Amino acid sequence: MLNFYITSFYNLSLRGKSPMINGRSMRVFFGNVLLGIFVFFSVLGCSSQRTEAKPTINVWHWMTDRDAAFQDLAKKYENLTGVKVNFELYAPSEAYSQKIRAAAQGINLPDIFGLLGEKLDFSSFIKAGHILDITPYMEADNNKWKDSFFPKALAVNEFAPGNSYGIKPGIFGVPIDIMTIQMVYNKKLFTQLGLDPNQPPKTLREFLNLGAKIKASGMQGLVSGWGEVWMIECLANDYAFNIMGKDKVLDTIKGEVPYTDADWVKVFNIFKQMNDSGILAQGIISMINKSAEQLFANEKAVFAFNGSWCVNVYKGMNPGLEYAAMLPPQASSEHPMVIWGGAGSSFMVNARSRNKEEAVKFLTWLTDEDQQAYLAQATNNLPANKRSLSKIPEILAQFARGMDFATHPNVWGVSEYSLVTEAFNLGIQSIIIGEKTPEAVAAEVQKVKDRELARKKAQ
Amino acid sequence: MRLKETLENYVFVVPAVAIFSVFYIIPFIWVFQLGLFDWDGISFARNFVGLANFKEILLQDRNWWQSMWNASYITLIALTFQNILAFMLAWACDREIRMKNFYRVIFFIPPVLSEIVVGMVWRFIINDIEGANIINRLLAACGFPNLMHHWLSDPKTILTTVALVHCWKGFGWGFLIFLAGLQTIPHQLYEAARIDGANAWHSFKKITIPLMVPIIVLVAILTVLGSMQAFVLIFGLVGGEFAGHTSVPVLRILASMRGSSPRFGYACAQGITLGVVLVIISFIQYRFSKKGH
Numbered sequence: 007m008l009n010f011y012i013t014s015f016y017n018l019s020l021r022g023k024s025p026m027i028n029g030r031s032m033r034v035f036f037g038n039v040l041l042g043i044f045v046f047f048s049v050l051g052c053s054s055q056r057t058e059a060k061p062t063i064n065v066w067h068w069m070t071d072r073d074a075a076f077q078d079l080a081k082k083y084e085n086l087t088g089v090k091v092n093f094e095l096y097a098p099s100e101a102y103s104q105k106i107r108a109a110a111q112g113i114n115l116p117d118i119f120g121l122l123g124e125k126l127d128f129s130s131f132i133k134a135g136h137i138l139d140i141t142p143y144m145e146a147d148n149n150k151w152k153d154s155f156f157p158k159a160l161a162v163n164e165f166a167p168g169n170s171y172g173i174k175p176g177i178f179g180v181p182i183d184i185m186t187i188q189m190v191y192n193k194k195l196f197t198q199l200g201l202d203p204n205q206p207p208k209t210l211r212e213f214l215n216l217g218a219k220i221k222a223s224g225m226q227g228l229v230s231g232w233g234e235v236w237m238i239e240c241l242a243n244d245y246a247f248n249i250m251g252k253d254k255v256l257d258t259i260k261g262e263v264p265y266t267d268a269d270w271v272k273v274f275n276i277f278k279q280m281n282d283s284g285i286l287a288q289g290i291i292s293m294i295n296k297s298a299e300q301l302f303a304n305e306k307a308v309f310a311f312n313g314s315w316c317v318n319v320y321k322g323m324n325p326g327l328e329y330a331a332m333l334p335p336q337a338s339s340e341h342p343m344v345i346w347g348g349a350g351s352s353f354m355v356n357a358r359s360r361n362k363e364e365a366v367k368f369l370t371w372l373t374d375e376d377q378q379a380y381l382a383q384a385t386n387n388l389p390a391n392k393r394s395l396s397k398i399p400e401i402l403a404q405f406a407r408g409m410d411f412a413t414h415p416n417v418w419g420v421s422e423y424s425l426v427t428e429a430f431n432l433g434i435q436s437i438i439i440g441e442k443t444p445e446a447v448a449a450e451v452q453k454v455k456d457r458e459l460a461r462k463k464a465q
Numbered sequence: 466m467r468l469k470e471t472l473e474n475y476v477f478v479v480p481a482v483a484i485f486s487v488f489y490i491i492p493f494i495w496v497f498q499l500g501l502f503d504w505d506g507i508s509f510a511r512n513f514v515g516l517a518n519f520k521e522i523l524l525q526d527r528n529w530w531q532s533m534w535n536a537s538y539i540t541l542i543a544l545t546f547q548n549i550l551a552f553m554l555a556w557a558c559d560r561e562i563r564m565k566n567f568y569r570v571i572f573f574i575p576p577v578l579s580e581i582v583v584g585m586v587w588r589f590i591i592n593d594i595e596g597a598n599i600i601n602r603l604l605a606a607c608g609f610p611n612l613m614h615h616w617l618s619d620p621k622t623i624l625t626t627v628a629l630v631h632c633w634k635g636f637g638w639g640f641l642i643f644l645a646g647l648q649t650i651p652h653q654l655y656e657a658a659r660i661d662g663a664n665a666w667h668s669f670k671k672i673t674i675p676l677m678v679p680i681i682v683l684v685a686i687l688t689v690l691g692s693m694q695a696f697v698l699i700f701g702l703v704g705g706e707f708a709g710h711t712s713v714p715v716l717r718i719l720a721s722m723r724g725s726s727p728r729f730g731y732a733c734a735q736g737i738t739l740g741v742v743l744v745i746i747s748f749i750q751y752r753f754s755k756k757g758h
Contacts, residue, residue, distance in 0.1 A: 103723065110507055126726050130507035226594060233704025288594050289618030294704040297588075297595040306594070424726045428528075435708035439620050457525065 061361040062090040063368055064116035066109075068102035069351060070095060071318050075384040079377055086371075089364055110136050117359040118369065120351055121179070125416040128163075129171035131354070132178055138355040141176040143366050151370055152177070158409055159184045159390045161417040162349040170420050178354060180369045181390035183381065185350030186408035187240050187313040189228075189335075193328040195308045199223060206332040210276065213335035217283030220308055226287035228280070229302055230311035231295025232438075235431035238277075238291075240346050241311055242434060244334050246273045247344035247413065259420045261459050265430075265452040266445075274444030276337055277437045285309075291435045303327055314405035315350065318386035331404040333411060347412025350387060423458040426451060499733040506722065506729035518734035529735065532712040533742070539628040539713070540692035547632035548684055551639030556673070558640075559647040569644070576637035584701020587630045591616050617703060620710045627702055627711055631695055638691075639684045646680030647673070682754035686747045693743055714739045 067076070073095045080091035094116070096102040103122045109115045115136055121128055131137050144152040152160065163179030165171065193203035199219055207213040220227045232238050246255045250269040257263045258270070280286050287293070287307055295312070302310040303323035310316070311334070320327050336343050353372075355365045371377060378391035382398050388406050389395065395406060415421065422430075433447030442450075500518055502511040522529055554572060558565045575583065589596040593615060601613040616626045650673065658668045696715035699705075706712040706720075714735065721732035 107506055123723070127505075127507070130505050134507050134509055136507075231704070233707070235705060288615060289592065292617050292623070292703040292705075292707050293595070301595060421726065424720075424723070424728070428720060432706060432708050439618075439708055441620060441708065 060088045060090070061364050062092055063118060063361055063365050065091060065093045065118040065353070066102075066106065066116045067093065067095060067120045067351075067353075068097050068099045068122065069120070070097045071315070072351075072381065072385045072387070075381055078384075079372065079380070083368060083371060087367075089368065091368055110134065113358065115356045115358070117356050117361045117365045118353050119356065121354055124421055125418075126171065126421040128178070128416070129165070129173050132165075132173050135357055136354075137178045138357040138359075138362055138366075139174070139176040139178055140180065140355060140366060140369075143370070144177050151373075154373065154375070154391050154393060155181055156184055156390060156392050156409060158347065158412050158414075158417070159349045162414055163352050164417075166419065179349070179352035180354075180373055181349035181352045182373065183350040183378075183385075183387040184348065184390050184406070184409065185314045185388060186345055186347035186405050186412055187237075187311070188345045188405070188408050189332045190302070190310050190312060190316065190329050191332055192302065192305055192308055193330060195225060195305060199225075199308070203328075203330075206330070207335045210279075210335045210337040214279055214283040214285055216308070217280075217285035221284040226301060226307040227285040228290070228309040228311060229287045229293065229298040229307040230290060231293055231298050232290050232435070233292045233294045235428075235435070237295065237311065238431050238434050239427060241334060242273055242277070242430070243415070244343065244345055245276050245337050246270070248336055248341055249273055249338045251341040252344070252413070256418055256420055259418070259422045261455065265455060266448045271444050271448050272337070274434065274437060274447050277434050278444055281438045281440065286438065291438050299323065302329075313350075314388050314402070314408075315386075317399075317401050317405065321386060329401070331401065331408065333408065343411060344413050345408055345411050346414050347409055348414040348417065349390065423455070423462075425458055426455045429454040496733045497737055499730050500737050501734075502730040503728070504730040505727050507727075511730070514730070518731045519738065521731070522734055522738050528709065528712065529714070529717050529738075531709055532714050532717045533739075535624055535711065536693045536695070536713045538624055539631055539695060540689055542625070542628040543632055543635060543688050543692040544685060546629075547636045548639050548681075548688060550632070551636040551684070552643050552677075552681075554636075555640050555643035555647055556669075558644055572640045573637045575634050576641075578634070580634065580695075580697035581701040583630065583634050584698045587633075588617065588702050591626065620708065623703060623707055623710050627699055630702060631692065631698055634698060635688070635691060639688065642680060642684050642687075643677070646677050650676050678754060682750060686750050689746050689750070690743055693739070693746075 065076075067073075069076075073093065076093045080093055084090050096105050099122055102120075106115070106119060106121065109119075110131060121131060121137075128137075159181040160177060163181060164177050165173040165175055167175040169175070189206075191206050196203040196206075199216075201216075207216060217227055230237050230241075243255070246258075246269075249272050250267075254263055254267075254269065258265065258267070264270075287298075287301065290298075298307075298310060299312065299316060299319045300323060301307045302312070302316075303320045305324070305327070314331075320329070333343050333345060353369055355362050355369065359365060373391055375391055375393045378389035378394040379397045381387065382389040382394060382402065386399075386402060388402055389398065395403070398406070429451045430447075433442065433451055436442040437444055437447055499511075501513060501515060503514045503518070504511040554568070558568050558572075562568075590599045592598065593601055600616065604610065604612045614622060616622050654672050654676075655668050658672060663671065693713075694715055696713050696719070699711050699713060699716065703711050706716055718732045718735045718739070721728045721735060
């Protein structure tokens, strides 16, 4: 081919020097060039097709803080296996949720995707055939993959036999990291207040008693993103478990115990007590979590109620921040204090993907000990692989120890109606601003619950 | 021959009709259709419930009507405060004042900013703990320390604060449309009125206002449509519904679409209800203006 070009060019050059150059030789030359280009691109096309034999795996996620680490791992995986992994970030999470939902409706989900939402939402995706059952892969080689995870992290993605969602038992998601949502306190501000920085309050009474002291010193007490109401629900559930125990909470969701029950009124009353004591930061119910994180990182607030992801956020905002994690102070000694925790974020494999086998292989690699340790170090998130725990910093270990007390609505097997949850959260907001009493909110929530139960029955 | 001409005409119209149908008519019909179902937005199974969603909205959903009330309050403030301000500033800029082009640019900056950015910036300006607390500091500096207030955490003031920020964001559009309208009024009319002995107020009342009625109606309709559908700004400013005090219809629609048991069908029915209310209001405004004119 090269010879062909050289000959043509040589002929043309020679003729170009002479007056003999004519249209025919030009046509021959350009004809040769075009033929050459055609053959060249044909060969190129064939060769590139050979390299494209390895599929490209597309992954959609919303985790802005983990994107750089994911991209690094994708490159590493490509170097190892030749399989290109294309991580696509869509943020904020609200927009991501809508995108995933729209993609599901249009049946064009990527090979791997994360799912934000609750168990019922998760089950809808499974019922619609969007999510692959990965149990066989998890259980291969004597549960090798399955056993590498924290059981509670896996439970979030698992559907047990006889679950109320009507899903065939199995594991439908791979946890990438774990999280716990608990309290943190500023050790430096504790010292300034004359408190022992290694002795955070253990009971609700001790906690509430700090309110006046904090207020008098001009600091803010507890900050949290209670404008995004789900964090209110989270703390309220912690106290519900502490006051009445798991069974009664689940019976309430099933509709067997009313929200007007004395124990639930006690739960609502905790928020009134918090407000009355002055422990809550001013404007907490219009506070978004990012603002709450800024206040805590800037040492304006003594306590924060936040998830383990905050370690990374605080590190970015104030690397010198001295703080420690603590469980929410107990309101009752009858039942243990429980916090929300489990899989922080998980990836699901698209059941309709042509690359599902490759996708599973990639997730197996991604959740392996080394990759998990790298993710934990790079992003300050707790690894889902329990074997990676030995390599994480102390503050992360404190959050990880919270896994012993962790539960999550996604593992309860029953889900509360959205409208009831909404009435519950907005009701607590009303209590905090002093608009409604705990009893009135309990009655309102129960009214919505009755309406939803009746609606469900009518179907 | 005539048939050929007719067909030729249709050929020109078909692309526009097709695009309009695909992107407007069909989605509208689908939304209405989905409003008749109980559907979570994901499952293939949809449960037909007839008009039950609409019945629930009209008779049972107190949160929805609370949100409609809140949006109406924001709209009312926008219709009055925002539009009067926009009209006055447009009127001032239409006259021969110094630096009028500078003012035109300045007044048009807020509408071109992103709503979420405006919400966050005003949150920072107003908020006393997380922000710079500028409003309260100004009040104190001007000798009104007794007026200092937690504007964004008091249920009594939060909606008005939201409405005022919404006005700040939106008045530039009204200003621009009013200014364009004012510039179409022939100056000879004012000169003739002046020769007949009319003062500025008389000219304003007898010439400017009557000739501006169609523009005022247009701005009023746009204000109603924009204010009733506001929600991004509220998200940025107060983070959500603040115990229902800043709840607006679009936030309610979003709330129906998410959570542990999303109700897409119900959200569609809410969207249709909001649309119908807006069409009725716009129609009334239009009829009212025609009558007045």
